[in-house]
Amino acid sequence: MIDTNDNFLVGRLKSIKYALRGTWILITTEDSVKVQMSFGVLATILGFYFGISATEWMMQTLVIGLILVAESANTAIEKIADFVNPDYHKQIEVIKDVAAGAPSFAAFTAIVISGIIYIPRIISIF
16 A cells, blocks of 8 residues: 655655566466466577567567566456455456456467567578
8 A cells, every 4th residue: 555655756666566566476376477478488589599670579578568468457357356256247257258358369469470570480491
Protein backbone atom coordinates (compact mmCIF):
# COMPACT_ATOMS: atom_id res chain seq x y z
CA MET A 1 0.00 0.00 0.00
CA ILE A 2 1.35 3.43 -0.89
CA ASP A 3 1.66 5.86 2.02
CA THR A 4 0.26 9.29 1.10
CA ASN A 5 2.92 10.88 3.32
CA ASP A 6 5.76 9.57 1.14
CA ASN A 7 7.48 12.05 -1.12
CA PHE A 8 7.60 11.48 -4.86
CA LEU A 9 10.95 9.65 -4.91
CA VAL A 10 10.08 7.35 -2.01
CA GLY A 11 6.76 6.52 -3.66
CA ARG A 12 8.47 5.62 -6.94
CA LEU A 13 11.04 3.45 -5.19
CA LYS A 14 8.26 1.58 -3.39
CA SER A 15 6.45 1.13 -6.71
CA ILE A 16 9.60 -0.40 -8.20
CA LYS A 17 9.91 -2.71 -5.20
CA TYR A 18 6.32 -3.90 -5.65
CA ALA A 19 6.81 -4.37 -9.39
CA LEU A 20 9.97 -6.43 -8.87
CA ARG A 21 8.20 -8.53 -6.23
CA GLY A 22 5.33 -9.16 -8.67
CA THR A 23 7.80 -10.07 -11.42
CA TRP A 24 9.53 -12.53 -9.09
CA ILE A 25 6.19 -14.09 -8.11
CA LEU A 26 5.26 -14.54 -11.78
CA ILE A 27 8.64 -16.03 -12.71
CA THR A 28 8.72 -18.46 -9.80
CA THR A 29 5.08 -19.57 -9.64
CA GLU A 30 3.41 -19.31 -13.04
CA ASP A 31 4.13 -22.12 -15.49
CA SER A 32 2.86 -20.11 -18.47
CA VAL A 33 5.33 -17.32 -17.70
CA LYS A 34 8.15 -19.86 -17.31
CA VAL A 35 7.31 -21.34 -20.72
CA GLN A 36 7.10 -17.94 -22.41
CA MET A 37 10.38 -16.84 -20.83
CA SER A 38 11.99 -20.03 -22.12
CA PHE A 39 10.80 -19.19 -25.63
CA GLY A 40 12.16 -15.67 -25.14
CA VAL A 41 15.57 -17.06 -24.17
CA LEU A 42 15.51 -19.41 -27.18
CA ALA A 43 14.61 -16.52 -29.49
CA THR A 44 17.46 -14.48 -28.03
CA ILE A 45 19.92 -17.31 -28.61
CA LEU A 46 18.66 -17.66 -32.20
CA GLY A 47 19.04 -13.91 -32.66
CA PHE A 48 22.71 -14.08 -31.71
CA TYR A 49 23.26 -17.23 -33.77
CA PHE A 50 21.74 -15.77 -36.94
CA GLY A 51 23.06 -12.25 -36.38
CA ILE A 52 19.72 -10.50 -36.77
CA SER A 53 19.64 -6.75 -37.47
CA ALA A 54 18.97 -4.00 -34.93
CA THR A 55 15.44 -3.58 -36.27
CA GLU A 56 14.81 -7.32 -35.95
CA TRP A 57 16.15 -7.21 -32.38
CA MET A 58 13.73 -4.40 -31.59
CA MET A 59 10.79 -6.32 -33.03
CA GLN A 60 11.81 -9.54 -31.28
CA THR A 61 12.28 -7.77 -27.95
CA LEU A 62 8.94 -6.02 -28.37
CA VAL A 63 7.01 -9.25 -28.95
CA ILE A 64 8.77 -11.02 -26.06
CA GLY A 65 7.72 -8.15 -23.82
CA LEU A 66 4.22 -8.15 -25.32
CA ILE A 67 3.77 -11.82 -24.50
CA LEU A 68 5.04 -11.43 -20.93
CA VAL A 69 2.78 -8.43 -20.37
CA ALA A 70 -0.21 -10.36 -21.74
CA GLU A 71 0.62 -13.39 -19.57
CA SER A 72 0.97 -11.14 -16.52
CA ALA A 73 -2.37 -9.42 -17.15
CA ASN A 74 -4.05 -12.77 -17.75
CA THR A 75 -2.67 -14.14 -14.49
CA ALA A 76 -3.82 -11.07 -12.56
CA ILE A 77 -7.33 -11.30 -14.02
CA GLU A 78 -7.54 -15.01 -13.23
CA LYS A 79 -6.36 -14.43 -9.64
CA ILE A 80 -8.94 -11.66 -9.16
CA ALA A 81 -11.70 -13.84 -10.63
CA ASP A 82 -10.75 -16.73 -8.33
CA PHE A 83 -10.68 -14.38 -5.34
CA VAL A 84 -14.07 -12.87 -6.14
CA ASN A 85 -15.72 -16.24 -6.74
CA PRO A 86 -13.62 -19.33 -5.91
CA ASP A 87 -16.45 -21.66 -6.94
CA TYR A 88 -17.36 -22.39 -10.55
CA HIS A 89 -19.48 -19.71 -12.15
CA LYS A 90 -20.31 -19.42 -15.86
CA GLN A 91 -19.50 -15.67 -15.98
CA ILE A 92 -16.15 -16.20 -14.24
CA GLU A 93 -15.37 -18.90 -16.80
CA VAL A 94 -16.10 -16.45 -19.64
CA ILE A 95 -13.98 -13.74 -18.00
CA LYS A 96 -11.05 -16.14 -17.58
CA ASP A 97 -11.38 -17.44 -21.13
CA VAL A 98 -11.44 -13.93 -22.58
CA ALA A 99 -8.41 -12.99 -20.45
CA ALA A 100 -6.60 -16.06 -21.77
CA GLY A 101 -7.17 -14.74 -25.27
CA ALA A 102 -4.72 -11.87 -24.69
CA PRO A 103 -1.61 -14.08 -24.52
CA SER A 104 -2.94 -15.99 -27.53
CA PHE A 105 -3.05 -12.81 -29.62
CA ALA A 106 0.43 -11.90 -28.41
CA ALA A 107 1.77 -15.38 -29.18
CA PHE A 108 0.27 -15.32 -32.68
CA THR A 109 1.94 -11.95 -33.28
CA ALA A 110 5.24 -13.37 -32.04
CA ILE A 111 4.94 -16.38 -34.35
CA VAL A 112 4.36 -14.14 -37.36
CA ILE A 113 7.28 -11.85 -36.51
CA SER A 114 9.54 -14.83 -35.74
CA GLY A 115 8.61 -16.36 -39.07
CA ILE A 116 9.48 -13.14 -40.90
CA ILE A 117 12.83 -12.95 -39.13
CA TYR A 118 13.90 -16.61 -39.09
CA ILE A 119 12.27 -18.53 -41.95
CA PRO A 120 14.46 -16.91 -44.64
CA ARG A 121 17.57 -17.61 -42.56
CA ILE A 122 16.61 -21.23 -41.93
CA ILE A 123 15.76 -21.76 -45.61
CA SER A 124 19.14 -20.36 -46.64
CA ILE A 125 20.86 -23.08 -44.57
CA PHE A 126 19.33 -25.81 -46.72
